[in-house]
Amino acid sequence: MFSKTCEHGIKASIYIANQSKLGFRVKVQDVAKETNSPVAFTAKILQTLVKHALIISHKGPQGGFNVDVDKLESITLLDLVFAIDGDSIYNGCGLGLHVCNESNPCPVHFKFKVVRDELKTMLLNTTLAELAQTFAEGKSILKYA
Amino acid sequence: MFSKTCEHGIKASIYIANQSKLGFRVKVQDVAKETNSPVAFTAKILQTLVKHALIISHKGPQGGFNVDVDKLESITLLDLVFAIDGDSIYNGCGLGLHVCNESNPCPVHFKFKVVRDELKTMLLNTTLAELAQTFAEGKSILKYA
């Protein structure tokens, strides 16, 4: 559904969000370890999220990554997905046609529209705050123990 | 959402279905042309669909591909997608965890389950017959004119 890059990015964001709520900055090493993702690749993905102003980075000793805790409620899954994968998952044509819309639909257009709209709504209504919360409560996992 | 392979495969199936209803067999060349897909790649994909008994192939002169017209109502989008991409789109974990279920969910598990279930239902309820029909009626396109 999402790219590997996006999957890593979402998991990383959730971990960073939680540590931020606890008042910590985290290093790429930690993020990679806790999300079971490759370190260097995680670093690249975090750069992307920083550029999109979804997370904050600090260089040097005691540096690392964190999220503005006040923004946790306003950062959505849609923001994360869009920053990394763009909008093709919820806006693109199901059959890959470059032009596909109501007046010039591919054969699956209207069938897919319903699902894609629901996906988009879900992404828009899911905040980083709530994802982080389920993880904090031990009700979800970011990797297998 | 789906792989390119799958997109080509679905478009090909729709075109073949329509020609089959008209009583024709079609050659890979035709399929590729009418779906704007690469010929050799289309050939490979059709092989897969033949192996899964979703379409029928005939070698030699006057050969080509067709669909059993009596099966058009029972062949679903789910069949086509499963044959090519497997079940990961509607069964896999949204964050790529190998193990992810109700009792050991990733943070997006329950949010995604709703969407994925709707996707699966849609795929299951959409038949090749109806997709072919909208195309036959000129109400949908397989490529840009």
Next chain:
DNA sequence: TATATTTAAGACAAATTTATCCGAAATAAG
């Protein structure tokens, strides 16, 4: 100010997906 620590950036490499190519096998038709 020197040093150690940490992210940033860009080049490079591996893996996977998307395709191509070619010879073999089947078969219809003369």
Next chain:
DNA sequence: CTTATTTCGGATAAATTTGTCTTAAATATA
């Protein structure tokens, strides 16, 4: 039976995604 046509199957190639490595830049702290 020969020939032309068409799919089959496997090897190969190109493109994209996924991932690594190395050096530079920033900065906290002594």
